[in-house]
């Protein structure tokens with residue numbers, strides 16, 4: 001666990017859970033073919049470790065952002081970003097939940113304001129980045145009142161630019177609107193730099209990038225990679241006030 005702005009962030013890996021191969025062991029995704037009971041148990045293991053209720057998303061590669069409000073923390077909204085104003089919970093004497101994003105190559109982005117009052121978790125995959133999910137989240141955060149507070153971001157482990165090979169057409173399509181995503185693999189074939197594109201979008205929104213993981217999901221055996229091991233599980237980034 002580490003500090004981002006005035007909040008705490010953590011990225012899980014494959015260790016510490018109960019799922020069997022090929023999902024071994026801390027798979028947090030229900031939608032990938034794993035045993036539901038094992039996933040539910042893994043999610044409880046994570047919640048217990050961080051001593052918080054966790055709000056998860058039903059992620060659909062959109063730019064849809066949901067604000068998590070008191071009384072709705074048991075719901076799993078269909079969206080790709082969650083935003084929370086911790087003050088809404090504290091005012092009612094309630095525990096502030098952690099917000100979670102699940103990934104296995106996509107870019108997990110966690111945001112917290114300097115005061116820790118506002119936090120967000122974003123699923124920034126190729127489609128989400130093209131649809132500007134980061135800009136949309138920044139807009140919702142500011143509308144919730146975070147505008148006066150400096151925002152900090154942590155970019156978690158994702159597939160690196162050298163490993164994310166795509167067709168020439170796909171690279172041309174994505175880099176038309178996101179020139180920062182242009183990349184090549186080690187062999188010189190077309191690739192996309194999702195991490196670089198996420199970083200560029202955060203800076204565009206005036207969000208300070210305080211942490212960038214250098215770990216590549218495709219290259220690390222400790223993380224799930226959709227590209228490398230299909231089917232596979234999902235690890236998570238969690239942010240909490």
Ligand SMILES: [Zn+2]
Nearest residue numbers: 160163216219
């Ligand atoms: Zn890589």
